[in-house]
Amino acid sequence: MNYRSDLILYADNTDFEFSAFPGLAADLGNSPRVALIGTYLPRRCGIATFTDEVARSLGALPSPPQVDIYALTEPDCALEYGAIAGRVSPHDRAAVRNLADQINASGADAVWIQHEFGIFGGPDGETVVDLAQALAAPLLVTFHTVLRQPSDNQRRIVRQLLARASRVMVMTRSGRELLIAEYGARPQQVVVIPHGAPDRPFIPSPASFADGSAAPQLMTFGLIGPGKGLETAIAALPAIRARYPDVRYRIVGMTHPTLLAREGETYRESLIAQARELGVEDNINWDNRFLETDDLLDQLQQCDVYLTPYPNLQQSTSGTLSFAVALGKAVVSTPYEHARELLGDGAGVLVPPGDAAAMANGVLALLDDPEFRQGVRQLAYQRGRETLWSVFGRRSLAMVKEAVSPAPYLPARLEAPGSRALWTLCDGTGMLQHGVLSVPDRTHGYCIDDNARALIAMHDGKHLPMAERRRWSVTFASFIQHAWNDGEQAFRNFMSYDRSWCEERGSEDSYGRTLWALGATAERALDDDLRLWGRMWFDRALRGFAAIDSPRALALAAQGAASILRTDPQHRGAQGLLERTGDMLTSLLAEYRRPSWPWFEAVLAYDNPRLPLAMILAGECLERSEWTRAGLDTLGWISQRQTGAQGQFRPVGSEGFGQPGVQLPFDQQPLEAQAMIEAAGAAWKVTRDCAWRTVANRAWQWFFGVNDRGVMIADLASGRCRDGVTPRGANLNCGAESVLALHASYSAMAAFAGSITDGVRGHNPGGLDDSAASGIVHGGTGLAAA
Known part of the structure; x- marks a missing residue:
């Protein structure tokens, strides 16, 4: 695993073409x-x-x-x-x-x-x-x-x-x-x-308060706490009362529950004491309750001036301010962000925080001048038309x-990816690890992991030009050969761009993956000499692998051992490796199995389907039916774990690798889709159960937008493959692991299609029009019992 996280480029998920597809939110005209x-x-x-x-x-x-x-x-x-x-x-x-x-x-x-x-x-x-x-x-x-x-x-x-x-x-x-x-x-x-905000009619307020025929009504609503600035509003009341002795200030709202639990009604009592000291106690009505919306609106409509004296100018929003503006109320407020935008340009009066005199002057300016008050109210009401809940609903x-993820635009047939992206990442040394977008990134050099994958791709990639496969097979084999450290009896993994090795011994997984490539070379290389080379190096490297007991390293190497046994059924080293793999995985399964967790580990990590795939291969090669059954059962379970509610492939994300009890959905990587397709192919060969066709098809469609973000990971024309699906869309970088995963997945799908048509109605080289094979492109998304 050499996923690069230091540079991730994203794409918005709205830039891709889409068409109807069952199971996902395909038609954006439909309601999600x-x-x-x-x-x-x-x-x-x-x-x-x-x-x-x-x-x-x-x-x-x-x-x-x-x-x-x-x-x-x-x-x-x-x-x-x-x-x-x-x-x-x-x-x-x-x-x-x-x-x-x-x-x-x-x-x-x-x-x-x-x-x-x-x-x-x-x-x-x-x-x-x-x-x-x-x-x-x-x-x-x-x-x-x-x-x-x-x-x-x-x-x-x-x-x-x-x-x-x-x-x-x-x-x-x-x-x-x-x-x-x-x-x-x-x-x-x-x-x-x-x-x-609600939609209610505009109700005029009294034309004048000067004749004493109406008493001005002020109001503040909300959970009460020090952050409301009520001290300032109460301190402004004496100046307002001097001009309008009958003014009423309604403070509506219960004490904030957190404050109430911590201090009781201490804060409210301090405000009552402040009002008593200022001589305005009789001008305040306390309504100690949380109003339902309709009741709140009724009370808002009865007030003449609404006050929001909040001292915190970072206050982003106030629902009651929106309500007051939508009802066309005259508002005096401190200039917190929401108030500045709603009340600017004359739709209200803004005063400095903590300034009681300024607040009193703002209220009096509205009460003293009916025309000014009416103009403010009408402007507020018109502005409130833009914030009605009906408008909010449409915008939301x-x-x-x-x-919402757009529906994918799926290829109608199983089409081969082009080869340009593969060769772009290659030079005379081997295959570079990473790319910035589709440009090779020399900073991180090479690794044996990717060169081993690339060597396998040359053997299996029948869609690639024969001359290129022969040429690059030798380059990738040369890289593997040069990576051997005789003193350590192990392969190195990482090489810098100047061809200097970065370590004396690579990871156990890279060792196992290299044995897989060597076994595949011994079985399927295009050249007799290269097949002999693969067998020679498999035998030589197998000795140094004897002390390795990493489950994934063994599972990867087991694929190479299975290839060796297909060429030489009596090969003792390959038999021993498969026996060791089967025994270890059986032991791990017994240790970690729970009623709802039939798995080899207490956690989920990367390349998960490789573990049941190894069990299936070991069981078939060594005629251990209990291993085969265990492999099929665990593969069915991990397939179900990696299927979303809408039927899409959802691989375990790299963010959750190795976390006990946690399966995070991102970042999703092409390597996981490849592993599932190849494991499903092995299960199909054993069972001929069409459920595995569905599993493989689901993982293949993931490349083309049937994923949690509806993003196209693969580009068939160039053979590019993006580095994964992230919460924000596609990671646009195209590294070797991803590009090779696309090509390996296609090779596995093509072999899958061939085995289906051969087994059902005869070979169908023209594609997948045959109804028995059509599931490879458009198959269902539910997993039958496997």
Whole structure:
């Protein structure tokens, strides 16, 4: 495994052609299925109300998407949520992972997370990262707060979410600019959708308060805490009362539950004491409750001036401010980000934070001048038309559809990839490891892993020009030969571009992969001399391999041993290697097997199908039927583990390699699809069960967009293959491992198709029009019992 992570280039997943395909969100005119995650009613907080309104606004559209709501709850929460898809305590990391698994299994086309640092668990709510990492569907995140001066941990959390999100929603232009400038968000990634608001008629306020016929009504709503700046509004009341003795200031809202649990009503009592000292106690009405939306709107419509005296100018959004503006209320506010954008150009009055005199003057300017107040209100009402929930719903669905993976454009027939990308990576030394886009990257030089893979590709790649196969076979064989370190009795792996070796001994896996290549050469090389060379080096290298006991190294070498036995059934060394492999894998299976975990290890890693493939080969070559059965059973299990809810191939992502109990969906790599196709081919030869045709076909289609991001990994014209599928689309780099995986996968699929047509209706060299073989291109996506 030599996956390169230091330079990853991404593509937006909206640039690829698509057409209808069963099982994925193929037709973007159809409504997708959205998993919506956030706090939710009846929990009493602003984001819970927002999550509810999001679901309502989407549900009210002419062609509504299916919305599955997953509520974030507090530990031991006794709230009754009604008909929702699930609930989870975000403080429980295991539960958060299980929630991701539940959503992945649901077939959701997109996942939309409402983010605020305080609603997730861990320091700064970092369990949201655990959730995001484990989700397979395209991710959308609403940032309800974008901090200008975050802590290091807060910045890390936001950046990790940005690295995984297909689309990010903020409610202000300044929030978008901040995410791009300070957090490194991609401009095309961030969408501005203003906070939604209800649609109610404009109700005029009294023409004048000077004659005493009406008492001015001021109002503030929201969970009460020090961050609301209510001290400033109360301090402004004496000056307002001096002009309007009957003024009423309604402070509506319960104390924030976290503050209430920690300090009780101490903060509210301090505000009451402040009002008493200032002589305005009788001018304040306290409504200590959390209002439902309709009740809130009724009270908002009755007020004349709405106050938001928030001291924190980083406050990104305020739902009640959006409501007040949409109802055409006159607003006096501090200039936090949301207020600046909604109230600018005369739609409200902005005053400095903590300045009671300025707030009093702002309120009095509105109360004293009916024409000014009426103009402010009408401008606010017109601006509010742009933020109605109906508008919000349409914009949100458009954002979801932009993020949802488009359906793939599949080749109609099994077509061979071109060879240009292969030769581009080769020079007189061998095959270079990496590429920046499709340009070879000499910085990282060569490795025996890729040259061994390339040598096998020359033997099996019947779609490649014969002269090129002969020429490059010798180059790759020469690299392998030169890699042998006689003093260590082992192969080196990494070589720099100046042809100097970077180590004395390579990894055990690279040793096993080289034995595989040598065995394949002894069996299938185009030249008699090269076949003899392969047999000679297999025998020589096998001696140094005796002490290696890595399961994957043995599984890789077992493929070479099986090739040797097909040419020489009495080869004792190959027999011994297969016996050692079968015994070890059987022992590991017995050690780690659980009712729901019939596997060789406690973790999942890379190249997983190679382990059951080795069991199948060992069982068939040595006539050990119990090994064959174990290989088929474990291959069926890992195939099911690597199948998404919509039938697409979903290999274990490299981010989750080796993590106990964790299977993360990204980054997905071509090597995994190749391993599954080749293992399914071996299972087909043993069983002739058409389920394995489906398994292989599913993995082959992954290259052409039937994957979790709908991105084309393979380009048949050039033979290029991208380095993988990431949360943000395709990694556009084309390294040797990926390009070779495409060509090896094609060779395996072509052999698969030939064996099917030979076994069913006779050879069909023209392609796969034969109905018995057509599944290789368009087969079903469900795995039958294997």
